[in-house]
Amino acid sequence: MRNVKSKKFTLIAAAIILVLSFTIVLAAQGKDITWFSIFEGNSYKLQLENGIKKLEKTDTAILLGTEDLKALLAEKNKAAEVYMDLNTDKYNVDEKGRIMLPISEEKSYDLGKVFFMGSNGWTARNIDIAIDDSKYLSATNAKSYQSVLKDQAPDYHSRLVNQDNTLPDGYNNENLVTIKGVQAIISNKGMRLDKVTLEALKIMLDKAAADGVKGFVLNSTYRSYSEQKNLFDYRFNERKASGAANPYEEASKVVAYPGTSEHQTGMALDILSVEYPKGSVFSQSKEYAWLKENCWDYGFIPRYPEEKTEKTKISFEPWHYRYIGKPLSLYAKQTGLCLEELVESFQKNKLTSFKASDGDVYLFMLIKKGQDFMLEDGLTMDYTLTELTEEDNLIVIKK
Ligand SMILES: [Zn+2]
Known part of the structure; x- marks a missing residue:
C-alpha cells in the first residue's frame, strides 16, 4: 500500500512540475x-x-x-x-x-x-x-506611451480659495475685464470680472431675463488684495470697538481675510435684487430662487449655502456666487457637495465617474501638480486639466 501511495504521489508531483515548467516556458516566451x-x-x-x-x-x-x-x-x-x-x-x-x-x-x-x-x-x-x-x-x-500633460498650464477656474487655501503672494488674475453688456444693474462703474466668468454670467442672466427674472444687481465682483484688506480691517475694528471677545474670528466669519477671498480671483460675485437690495433679505427674492435652481447650468455655484456653513466656515451668503465651470458645477448640483467637499472627495476617491443630467459622461481624476498623464499610443481622449488647490489638479475626461 505504501508503495502504491508513494508512486501515486510521485506521479502527481511529476505532473505538477510538468505543468509548472510549461507555464514558466510560456510566460518566458511571449514578452507581451x-x-x-x-x-x-x-x-x-x-x-x-x-x-x-x-x-x-x-x-x-x-x-x-x-x-x-x-x-x-x-x-x-x-x-x-x-x-x-x-x-x-x-x-x-x-x-x-x-x-x-x-x-x-x-x-x-x-x-x-x-x-x-x-x-x-x-x-x-x-x-x-x-x-x-x-x-x-x-x-x-x-x-509605447505619449506624455500629454507635461508643461501644460491648468485652467484656473475651479481653484479652491478659503482660509486654508490662500492665494499665493502677488496673485493676480491677468484676464480681468470691465463688466459690460450684462442684464443687471452694475453698482459701481468700472467693476471687473474674469473674462470667462463674465461670458458665462451674460449667458446666464440673458436666460433669466427670458424667463422673466430681470431685477439683478451686481453688488461686488473683483476686489484687489488692498480692497479686501480695507473691508476686513473695517469689520475687525468695528467688532473690536463693540467689545467682541474675539474680533478677528468674528470678522473672519463675515469678511474673508485678504488672500482668502474668492473676490480676489475675479471669479466670484455678489448678486442682489432691485426689490431686495440687502443681503439679509435677498433669499426672499425671485432672483435668488432662479439662481439657486439654474446657476449650475452656466458653471456657477452658490458658494456659501445655509447647510454648509461648517464646511465653508462662512455664514450663509445667498448673494455670493462663484464660477467654477462645467461640468464641475453640474457635478456639485447632482451631489449636493460644496466646493470644499468636492475637493475632499476627489482627493479621497482619485477617480470619479459622473453622468451629467444631459447624458454626458465624465471621468474626474485627481493628479498632483508636476505629475503626468501617459496615454497609450493610438488612444485618443477628450480631456482638460483644471486646478483644484495649490497641490492638486483635476483631469476632466469627457467620454
Ligand atoms: Zn461675496
Whole structure:
C-alpha cells in the first residue's frame, strides 16, 4: 500500500512540475503576455504569479471577474489605483460584477480602457484580451506611451480659495475685464470680472431675463488684495470697538481675510435684487430662487449655502456666487457637495465617474501638480486639466 501511495504521489508531483515548467516556458516566451489562463473543462484558471483564480464559463460566455482583472492589472502595472472604463455597450456585466465575454470565432476582446495611478501620475491604455487556440487568455502590454500633460498650464477656474487655501503672494488674475453688456444693474462703474466668468454670467442672466427674472444687481465682483484688506480691517475694528471677545474670528466669519477671498480671483460675485437690495433679505427674492435652481447650468455655484456653513466656515451668503465651470458645477448640483467637499472627495476617491443630467459622461481624476498623464499610443481622449488647490489638479475626461 505504501508503495502504491508513494508512486501515486510521485506521479502527481511529476505532473505538477510538468505543468509548472510549461507555464514558466510560456510566460518566458511571449514578452507581451502579461497573464494567461489554462482552459480546463468548463472553467478557465486565471494564472497569477501569486495564486490561481478561476474563470467560469457558460455555453455562450466566459465570465471574467472585474475585481480579479482589476487586481491583476494593478499588480502587473505596480499601480496604487486602477479604474476600468469598460465597453459596457459591447459587453454585459452580470450581477456579480463579471464581464461576459461571448465565445465566438473572433477570440479577441476590446474590453475598454484602464487607468492606472502610480507615483508619476496616471496612465491610460486599452484592455485588449485574446483567447488563442490553446485556450490561453492573454492581455498584451502597450507598446509605447505619449506624455500629454507635461508643461501644460491648468485652467484656473475651479481653484479652491478659503482660509486654508490662500492665494499665493502677488496673485493676480491677468484676464480681468470691465463688466459690460450684462442684464443687471452694475453698482459701481468700472467693476471687473474674469473674462470667462463674465461670458458665462451674460449667458446666464440673458436666460433669466427670458424667463422673466430681470431685477439683478451686481453688488461686488473683483476686489484687489488692498480692497479686501480695507473691508476686513473695517469689520475687525468695528467688532473690536463693540467689545467682541474675539474680533478677528468674528470678522473672519463675515469678511474673508485678504488672500482668502474668492473676490480676489475675479471669479466670484455678489448678486442682489432691485426689490431686495440687502443681503439679509435677498433669499426672499425671485432672483435668488432662479439662481439657486439654474446657476449650475452656466458653471456657477452658490458658494456659501445655509447647510454648509461648517464646511465653508462662512455664514450663509445667498448673494455670493462663484464660477467654477462645467461640468464641475453640474457635478456639485447632482451631489449636493460644496466646493470644499468636492475637493475632499476627489482627493479621497482619485477617480470619479459622473453622468451629467444631459447624458454626458465624465471621468474626474485627481493628479498632483508636476505629475503626468501617459496615454497609450493610438488612444485618443477628450480631456482638460483644471486646478483644484495649490497641490492638486483635476483631469476632466469627457467620454
Ligand atoms: Zn461675496
